[in-house]
Amino acid sequence: MKLKDIQGDKALDTIADMLDPIAHIMADDELMNIAKSGQRLKAVQCAIKNHKEDIVTILALLDGEDPKTYKVNLLTLPMKLKELMADEDLQGLFQSQGLTETSSGSAMENTEVEKQ
Numbered sequence: 001m002k003l004k005d006i007q008g009d010k011a012l013d014t015i016a017d018m019l020d021p022i023a024h025i026m027a028d029d030e031l032m033n034i035a036k037s038g039q040r041l042k043a044v045q046c047a048i049k050n051h052k053e054d055i056v057t058i059l060a061l062l063d064g065e066d067p068k069t070y071k072v073n074l075l076t077l078p079m080k081l082k083e084l085m086a087d088e089d090l091q092g093l094f095q096s097q098g099l100t101e102t103s104s105g106s107a108m109e110n111t112e113v114e115k116q
Contacts, residue, residue, distance in 0.1 A: 004089050006062070014061050021054035044081060058084070 006014050025031065028050055035043040047055060059080050060070030072080065084090060 017061050021057045024054045025051050
């Protein structure tokens with residue numbers, strides 16, 4: 001399931017519950033450096049190896065299941081990870097913290113149009 005498909009109170013609960021696993025992943029300096037270098041597959045590999053529980057929690061929450069009982073298997077995991085990587089809304093949560101490619105613009109630049 002994609003992040004945009006979750007609505008109402010469930011959307012708020014899902015985002016709130018995902019913040020801790022996302023923060024754990026973002027705090028990984030090794031992963032941050034790999035992600036910033038543009039090596040997507042290596043970043044995924046690092047995330048899987050270093051953040052199994054966090055990834056399972058995110059997958060479970062997106063599927064509307066309890067992270068404590070959620071199971072992944074060798075056949076479904078690649079499809080689930082592909083879905084995660086294709087979810088632009090979910091990428092936006094990571095992008096705001098510098099884990100994915102960002103635009104070259106600055107958030108601090110002046111975006112007002114000058115009056116003529």
